[in-house]
Amino acid sequence: MTPRSNRTMTRLITRLAQVSAQSALLAAAALLPQAVSANTGVALQHFSANSGNLPSAQRGARNFMAYCSGCHSLKYLRYERMGEDLNIPPDVLKKNLMFTSDKLGDQIKIAMPAASGDWFGRVPPDLSLETRARGADWVYTYLQSFYLDDSRPMGVNNTVLAGASMPHVLWELQGWQKKAEHAAEGEHGGGHHEGSGFEQVSKGSLTPAEYQAFVGDLVNFLDYASEPGKQARISTGLKVMLYLFVLLGLTYLLKKEFWRDIH
Ligand code: HEC
Structure with missing residues (x-):
């Protein structure tokens, strides 16, 4: 081969490699479309749930019991099993996490059946399989997407689940937000955190980053609850x-x- 045709060959091979790398990337991108909420079409924030992150799942368990178990059950999970899997000693479990029962062998039921049966026509669903049914991204985004809306009976709505009848139970931590005006979208002025589509109206006791971590712990815990045997399987x-x-x-x-x- 002459040096010239040699160079042409090299260029051809380089080009071929580029094209195949590009098409591989395109194929991969096609397999991973941006997740959106089936209910509202809103783009979801990505979250890779990791129930193997024990400290996070433990915090999630504590916070679930404190903020959610009043209305939502985890009927496929028993306290005992949770304690064993998440390394929570029985006395700590009984003292700090068990508000709805004092028997370790009991399933995780709701605290006040009478008071929480019906929220404007909706019964709070059992959340045992929630992250499997909706996906971790959905739950992660949902818990960050409550906003003030005067047209709703309780003044609150959710961009991921339009017309949600769940109150924003974490408002003291996150504070209140409203939907960003269309005109303001893309600007990064006062209180509007980038890309979220919300404007902060009042501050909560946690910073936005801390609140995000708090929600991440909850989702890790719910991911654990949806398949308690996962870590053992791995x-x-x-x-x-x-x-x-x-x-x-x-x-x-x-x-x-x-x-x-x-x-
Ligand atoms: C005051 C009662 C109440 C409390 C406390 C509560 N929720 Fe809810 N939640 C509801 C109701 C009612 C719905 C049903 C909403 C609807 O379908 O309109 C719901 C729905 C949900 C859903 C969506 C279910 C689905 O797939 O449609 C998730 C996820 C959820 N709650 C998580 C939580 C978490 C996590 C907490 C604790 C931080 C919590 N909830 C605390 C009442 C409550």
Whole structure:
């Protein structure tokens, strides 16, 4: 080959590599469309739930019991199991997390059945399988998307679940926000945090970043509740892989030993 055709070849190969890398990226992007709420079409914030983050799941459990268990049950989960999985000793569990029952073997039910049966026609759903049904992104975004809306009976609405009848139970932590005016969108002026579509009306006791972390803990806990055996499944899987790997090494050595005199 002449140096010239050589260069052409190199260029061709480089181009081919670029094209295939681009199409691989495009294919990957097509597989990962931006998640939107099925109910309202609002873009969801991404959150990779990690129930293996024990401190986070523990905080989530505590906060769920304090802020949510008044209305929402986790009927497929028992206190005892939760305590074992999340490493919460029974006495701490009984003292700090069990408001609805004093039996460790009980399922997690709602605190006040009479008071919480009906919120403007809606019964608060059981949340055992919530992150599996809606996805972690949905729950994560939902808990950050309550906003003031005079047209609603309680003055609150949610961009992810339009007409939600759940009150904004975390308002003391997040503060109040309203929908950003269309004209103001894209500007980064006073209190409007980028891309959220909301304007802060009053401050809560947590900063926006702290509130986000608080919601993340809740979602990690709900992710745990939706599949309590997940971490055990993952660690068993790893052990099995390790075992097979060691076995592979031994089998290879054995093969070498058998064939040593034949070659
Ligand atoms: C005062 C009662 C009450 C409290 C406390 C409460 N919720 Fe709710 N929640 C509701 C009601 C009622 C609905 C149903 C809303 C609807 O469908 O309009 C709901 C709906 C939800 C949904 C959406 C369910 C779905 O898939 O449609 C999630 C997620 C949720 N709540 C999470 C929480 C979490 C997390 C907490 C604690 C921080 C909490 N809720 C505290 C009453 C409550």
